Amino acid sequence: MELETSRTRSGADPVSAAPFVSIESVGFTYPGARRPALTDTSLGIAKGEFACILGPSGCGKSTLLSILSGLAVPDTGRVSIDGEVLYDQGHAVAEHPPALGYVFQDPRLLPWRTVRQNLNLALKGAQVDRARWDELVDTYLGMCGLREYADVWPGKLSGGQRQRVAIARALAIEPPSVLMDEPFSTLDEVTARFMRQELLDLWEPIGQTIVFVTHSIREAVFLADHVFVMSAGPGRVLERRAIDIPRPRAYEDPHLAEIEGELVAWVLEQWGYHDATAGPTT
Amino acid sequence: MTIDTEARTPTTDGTRARTPRGIVRSVGTHPLVQSLVVTVAVWWGLSEWFFIFLPTPLEVGAAFVDAVTSAEFYADLVVTLRRVVLAWIGAMIIAVVLGIAMGRSWLIEAIAHPWVFVSLALPGPLVVLFSILALGLGELTTMVALLIVVTPFVVTFVYDATRALDSRLDEMSIVYQMTARDRVRHVFLPQMAPALMAGARFGFAMSWKLVVLVEALSSNVGIGERIQFFFVFNDPARVIAWTLTFTVVMVIVEVFGFQALDRRLFAWRPEAPHLFKT
Numbered sequence: 001m002e003l004e005t006s007r008t009r010s011g012a013d014p015v016s017a018a019p020f021v022s023i024e025s026v027g028f029t030y031p032g033a034r035r036p037a038l039t040d041t042s043l044g045i046a047k048g049e050f051a052c053i054l055g056p057s058g059c060g061k062s063t064l065l066s067i068l069s070g071l072a073v074p075d076t077g078r079v080s081i082d083g084e085v086l087y088d089q090g091h092a093v094a095e096h097p098p099a100l101g102y103v104f105q106d107p108r109l110l111p112w113r114t115v116r117q118n119l120n121l122a123l124k125g126a127q128v129d130r131a132r133w134d135e136l137v138d139t140y141l142g143m144c145g146l147r148e149y150a151d152v153w154p155g156k157l158s159g160g161q162r163q164r165v166a167i168a169r170a171l172a173i174e175p176p177s178v179l180m181d182e183p184f185s186t187l188d189e190v191t192a193r194f195m196r197q198e199l200l201d202l203w204e205p206i207g208q209t210i211v212f213v214t215h216s217i218r219e220a221v222f223l224a225d226h227v228f229v230m231s232a233g234p235g236r237v238l239e240r241r242a243i244d245i246p247r248p249r250a251y252e253d254p255h256l257a258e259i260e261g262e263l264v265a266w267v268l269e270q271w272g273y274h275d276a277t278a279g280p281t282t
Numbered sequence: 283m284t285i286d287t288e289a290r291t292p293t294t295d296g297t298r299a300r301t302p303r304g305i306v307r308s309v310g311t312h313p314l315v316q317s318l319v320v321t322v323a324v325w326w327g328l329s330e331w332f333f334i335f336l337p338t339p340l341e342v343g344a345a346f347v348d349a350v351t352s353a354e355f356y357a358d359l360v361v362t363l364r365r366v367v368l369a370w371i372g373a374m375i376i377a378v379v380l381g382i383a384m385g386r387s388w389l390i391e392a393i394a395h396p397w398v399f400v401s402l403a404l405p406g407p408l409v410v411l412f413s414i415l416a417l418g419l420g421e422l423t424t425m426v427a428l429l430i431v432v433t434p435f436v437v438t439f440v441y442d443a444t445r446a447l448d449s450r451l452d453e454m455s456i457v458y459q460m461t462a463r464d465r466v467r468h469v470f471l472p473q474m475a476p477a478l479m480a481g482a483r484f485g486f487a488m489s490w491k492l493v494v495l496v497e498a499l500s501s502n503v504g505i506g507e508r509i510q511f512f513f514v515f516n517d518p519a520r521v522i523a524w525t526l527t528f529t530v531v532m533v534i535v536e537v538f539g540f541q542a543l544d545r546r547l548f549a550w551r552p553e554a555p556h557l558f559k560t
Contacts, residue, residue, distance in 0.1 A: 069457045070456065070457065071453055071456060071457065097459075099458075099459060100457065102454070102457040102458070104450070104453075104454065106450065108450055108451060108453075108454040110451065110468055110469065110472070111550055111551075112468075112472040112475075112550045113468060113550075117468075121458065121460060121464060121468055122458045124460070124461075124464065125455075125458040125459035125460045125461070125464070126458070126459065153549075153550040153552075155550060155551070155552045156552070169458075173458075
């Protein structure tokens with residue numbers, strides 16, 4: 001099972017040993033905001049794990065990714081990736097933070113640069129040897145089914161293709177960890193389903209550590225080794241749930257639907273929708 | 283209007299015209315040619331029957347040929363063009379620095395914004411007259427007057443574009459750890475390009491408009507001075523002909539300068555849909 005192999009790769013259970021991606025008691029308040037976005041948030045993700053962070057809108061799950069990627073500095077707590085401490089008690093510690101892949105909700109490609117130039121810029125930023133650029137771009141575009149679009153302007157591609165380019169960009173720099181912020185939420189359901197399956201097909205042989213933020217419970221259960229459920233804002237992690245469904249998984253698998261149902265019921269209570277579950281008597 | 287509906291009409295057999303007669307016919311159906319013909323015809327009619335002072339196209343044509351075959355014209359053209367280009371470059375440099383600074387720093391914005399706003403409304407002739415009073419007649423006066431009038435407009439273009447930058451692309455460039463140089467080159471400048479192009483075009487045209495006035499009032503050489511000279515000697519055909527000469531220069535700059543640059547810079551843009559299909 002993929003889950004088992006990833007654990008063997010990391011050498012230990014992520015909770016008992018130092019995890020690959022580690023967030024400890026992190027708190028964050030946006031400048032000028034009255035309520036904190038994150039309070040006392042902790043989570044640990046093992047190397048090679050596919051982790052989903054699940055939470056309602058505005059719970060601070062995207063903020064978590066901003067912190068991991070260096071866009072925001074947490075006020076309190078400690079953050080480390082692969083043993084390198086990024087932030088400690090409100091201070092940026094790492095001089096050269098590790099290169100990370102990041103897939104945003106929207107593709108965020110530079111429309112005035114070709115697909116290849118977009119990927120090259122990310123490779124340059126990650127300080128990948130220039131001699132390997134062409135090979136990496138071709139390989140990862142090929143894996144995303146876009147090899148023949150390398151020298152095309154992004155504006156010529158469909159929304160789904162653009163998001164695939166964004167995924168190829170995140171993977172091509174071969175980072176220790178890839179962050180994804182609801183990357184399929186703006187696509188239509190059929191394309192989104194296809195892309196989720198594709199993402200798993202891409203990820204399984206590479207085994208990069210993926211931190212995937214979503215508000216869709218079905219998506220989280222389908223993709224993840226572990227789902228971290230966050231509270232409604234201000235955010236903190238309520239629970240870490242293992243999804244013990246063997247891979248490859250099918251989106252329509254009844255077992256998956258069962259786990260989803262359980263999680264939905266639990267989550268509704270946690271997120272404060274008591275009336276919705278209480279039935280007609282109240 | 284017939285001009286528009288007839289545009290781009292293929293020849294009757296559906297293929298492109300290749301015979302000499304076909305070429306003549308296809309030139310004849312070009313909207314630009316048609317509008318030119320109509321304009322000249324209307325001009326002719328007006329000068330023949332309504333406005334005695336208005337020279338006919340033929341008189342202007344003769345004066346035009348006279349002008350462009352004289353050595354004097356090219357001396358004046360070089361002087362005027364040099365003034366326009368220098369003022370334009372100066373205005374662009376100031377506008378880019380000030381416009382970006384205003385868009386990025388609230389302090390500079392707070393200090394500069396009222397001044398830019400007020401100077402937008404300064405009448406051109408007033409600036410010219412005060413420049414002459416303050417600095418006397420000479421190249422410096424021309425330069426200062428042009429800069430004071432043209433720069434605020436270009437600043438406004440740049441300033442607005444700087445405020446409308448896409449922060450999402452900024453985040454992307456930070457996450458992917460692009461160098462400062464790459465961020466300027468690949469993220470910042472391409473976003474500024476449309477405003478810079480618009481500002482450059484506008485600034486160039488504006489410099490020309492004003493240089494005529496400055497030369498007429500304060501200079502003894504240049505196309506504006508010639509126009510003023512012919513005006514004083516009541517020779518409207520030459521006034522129009524000399525104005526046309528510089529218009530031709532402007533068209534050349536537009537087609538071989540700005541439009542060529544446009545094609546290069548904005549090749550990535552998907553073709554905009556035509557709202558009205560003919």
